[in-house]
Amino acid sequence: MAPRIVLVTGVADQLGGRLAARLADDPEIERVLGVDTAPSSVPRSTRVEFVRADIRDPRIAKVLTSARVDTVVHAAPRPGPGAKERNVIGTMQLLAACQRAETVRKLVVKSTAEVYGGGADAPAVFTEQDAAAKGDAAEIEGYALGLARRRPEVVLTIMRLAEIIGPHVDNALTRYFSLPVVPTVLGFDARVQFLHIDDALAVLERATTHDLPGVFNVGGDGVLMLSQAIRRAGRIPLPMPKAAIGPATRLTGGGVELSPSLSRLLSYGRVIDTTRLKTAFGFTPKWTTTTAFDDYVRGSTHR
Structure with a gap:
């Protein structure tokens, strides 16, 4: 059933x-x-109705019920200061509101491949059947799955996105690749997988407009070694001990703050299998890992 009234969280982000x-x-x-909670990044020329509200506030339930929302797209989880409270507590309140709102029949959750964690003993390729590691993303997915058990009539789709990249995308990873000298972990050359922002938008749109329940990995085909990506970005790698990476990125400028998850990615890498995305979900990304990264390099404002 096509959605009629959709609520999207996190519209201040790109x-x-x-x-x-x-x-x-x-x-x-x-x-x-x-x-x-912040001004929307949506152009005023669109039909989007901006609602300044904090999903951590129980009053978000009034927004759902008064508008008779039938589809909720939870795109708000994001890193940064206060991420734990904003992401996890916010999700708890939002899903509690969804549970009480009788009109809600579909929930789409923008998750991340970070849910798998990573390390020296991680599999070469993660599938949806691999257990989620501990962390905010795993907690958020757990709350969504709990809602689906309590409201089995609600269609739940969880999209585990690889690292998003593309022209004008501003996040910790793109700022890392924009550093004039890029610190890397001595003795490691991680395999990385990217998702172009256009494919991320297309896959979330499809999840919203079609009933496709389940958990799906989303990433571009192929991988790049971290050293290859740095060279393609025209940067110079600077290998150093792992403990020095965080301070080094701060000293080199660019506003890069490496989270524990991003530090693991740059050490051990992470690759996800997208077979179910192409077969059960019916979507094949237009951009490969390499072409997505090259498009980011061409459109980067930090060159």
Whole structure:
């Protein structure tokens, strides 16, 4: 069943804002509500109705019920200061509101491949059957799965996105590759996999407009070695002991703050299998890992 009234969280971010705008362009969708605490990144020319609200506030339930929302796209989880409270507590409140709202029949959760963790003993390729590691992403997915058990009529789709990249994408990873000298972990050359932001938008749009329940990995085909990516970005690698990476990135400028998850990625890498995405979900990314990264390099504003 096609959605009629959609609520998208996290519209202050580039991904959430652009997704809300795309959904508002769909003539079969009557209303799109974009929720965030900061001003929306959605152009005013769209039909998106911006609602300044904090999903950690129980009053988010009033937004769902008063608008008779039938589809919720939770695109808000993001790193940064206060991420634990914002992401996990916010998700708890949002899903509690979804459980009480009788009109809600679909939930799409933007998750991340970080849910698998990573380390020296990690598998070469993660599939959806691999157990989630501890962390915010695993907690968020756990709460979503709990809602699906309590409300089995709700269609739940969880999309585990690889590292998002592309022209004008601003996150810790793109800032890392924009450093004039890029610190790397001595003795390691991680395998990395990227997802172009256009494919991330397309896959989340499909998850919203179609009933495709389940958990799906999303990433571009192929991998790059970290050393290859640095060379393609025209940067110079600087190998150093792992403990020195964080301080070194701060000293080199660029506003890079390496989270524990990103530090693991740059040491051990992470590759996800996307077979179910192509078969059960019916989507093949347009951009490979390599072409997505090259498009980021061409459009980078930090060169």
